[in-house]
Amino acid sequence: MAKRKITSFFLPTDNNNNDTNESSDLTVESQKKTKLNPSMKTVKKWEKELNIKLKLVVDEDDHVNQMFCEDCVQFMPDQTSSFVTGCTSIKKESVKYHRDSVIHQRSIDSKAAQEKEKSGAPSSLIKGLMKLDEVQIEKMEKLFRTAFYIAYNAKPFTDFKDCVNFKLTMA
Numbered sequence: 001m002a003k004r005k006i007t008s009f010f011l012p013t014d015n016n017n018n019d020t021n022e023s024s025d026l027t028v029e030s031q032k033k034t035k036l037n038p039s040m041k042t043v044k045k046w047e048k049e050l051n052i053k054l055k056l057v058v059d060e061d062d063h064v065n066q067m068f069c070e071d072c073v074q075f076m077p078d079q080t081s082s083f084v085t086g087c088t089s090i091k092k093e094s095v096k097y098h099r100d101s102v103i104h105q106r107s108i109d110s111k112a113a114q115e116k117e118k119s120g121a122p123s124s125l126i127k128g129l130m131k132l133d134e135v136q137i138e139k140m141e142k143l144f145r146t147a148f149y150i151a152y153n154a155k156p157f158t159d160f161k162d163c164v165n166f167k168l169t170m171a
């Protein structure tokens with residue numbers, strides 16, 4: 001390509017020249033773009049390093065165009081942060097800055113709170129204890145029914161032990 005003086009870019013040129021300029025400008029621009037946006041692999045690495053979950057919008061060349069913070073999208077009450085609407089400044093500093101922001105911390109907090117609420121459902125250990133309780137309650141019910149039977153029929157209380165032993169072996 002022939003060298004041109006820098007001033008020639010600002011001066012009106014004839015049509016032929018204009019065409020070549022336009023195409024070379026386009027190549028420069030697309031090269032710039034690939035240089036600017038890091039690959040998905042790179043951004044995934046940041047995710048691990050900074051301990052943050054990101055959703056990525058990737059172009060056909062595997063370069064990231066937009067980043068979303070998963071926790072903020074889901075849990076932030078104020079949905080105006082760039083990491084909710086889609087951050088287009090694909091830099092590690094942007095991710096780090098967001099991770100350390102008050103907004104992100106708030107999302108993490110409300111996520112933790114919601115998860116705690118969810119864990120209010122009985123765990124398997126609690127379920128096991130509740131089952132144990134059911135067995136106990138059934139046993140107690142039998143004992144009370146026996147006690148009631150003895151009292152109601154004015155039987156001697158010494159019968160209670162025999163009745164219970166009999167019923168328990170039957171159960």
Ligand SMILES: [Zn+2]
Pocket residue numbers: 069070071072083098099103104107
């Ligand atoms: Zn966030």
